[in-house]
Amino acid sequence: MEQEFAQLIEVALAEDLGTAGDLTTRSVIDEGLRAEARIKTRQAGVFAGERFLRAVMDQVDPGLELSLEVTDGAELHPGQCFLVLRGSARSLLVLERTLLNLLGLACGIATKTRRYVELAAPHGATILDTRKTLPGLRLFSKYAVRAGGGSNHRLGLYDQVLIKDNHIDAAGSITQAVEAVRRHLGETVVVVVETRNLVEVAEAVALPVDRLLLDNMTPAEVAAAVTLIAGRRPTEVSGNLSFATVEAYARAGADFLSIGDLTKNIESLDLSMSLVPLNRT
Structure with missing residues (x-):
């Protein structure tokens, strides 16, 4: 399954970055700037994503650090910060949309499943x-x-x-x-x-x-x-x-x-x- 996840992430990043990369981030953000990215949910739901989080980060920047506060199947509450990433600000901004798209989709499926x-x-x-x-x-x-x-x-x-x-x-x-x-x-x-x-x-x-x-x-x-x-x-x-x-x-x-x-x-x-x-x- 990890291989399939890696292929999916590769496609998602490629369609976001194209051949030119992140023009905005490369222009605005200093290469040496480090940052902390805090992922929150605006809705109640069920978490899914442990199996692919690291793969998203590694395809962008293996040096990024991850702190996940929940496990698959855990309930999420509105406003909860459940994931913190640290490292290059440029890398964090590059992976932002791909990571949120995949996490949001996985959590959405898990949330609906839990209700059934x-x-x-x-x-x-x-x-x-x-x-x-x-x-x-x-x-x-x-x-x-x-x-x-x-x-x-x-x-x-x-x-x-x-x-x-x-x-x-x-x-x-x-x-x-x-x-x-x-x-x-x-x-x-x-x-x-x-x-x-x-x-x-x-x-x-x-x-x-x-x-x-x-x-x-x-x-x-x-x-x-x-x-x-x-x-x-x-x-x-x-x-x-x-x-x-x-x-x-x-x-x-x-x-x-x-x-x-x-x-x-x-x-x-x-x-x-x-x-x-x-x-x-």
């Missing part, structure tokens, strides 16, 4: 993310989901089989799709099957699959499906999940709730950085 987790947890349901992530931000987003208390679904098309409606319609039936997967990939790969109604649930639960996905069902339909499955397979709900509905689906008895909203509709946490010169004469 708190709504679902009393009913025993686990919150999962999805592949509905911005291009290039898959692992970054899933890291932030974990910081918020959620769990990760498959990372991509390569690490788990998820037989969806289009696969089923093209194959001819759920049974034919599952048989094809087991024939090609064997018995060790995890297979999740999407079902759209109780008839499909009854077909799928009798097959060698690892989990049943109950797609776009009402809470009442989910409860009926859970009763029909009777513990023979773990269940996952997708579709129609929001802050307004997640408790009803959790109460219906599903084991997992997969929510695209975690990483698709992101509101970054509002963060700021203030610079305090340390050796200005």
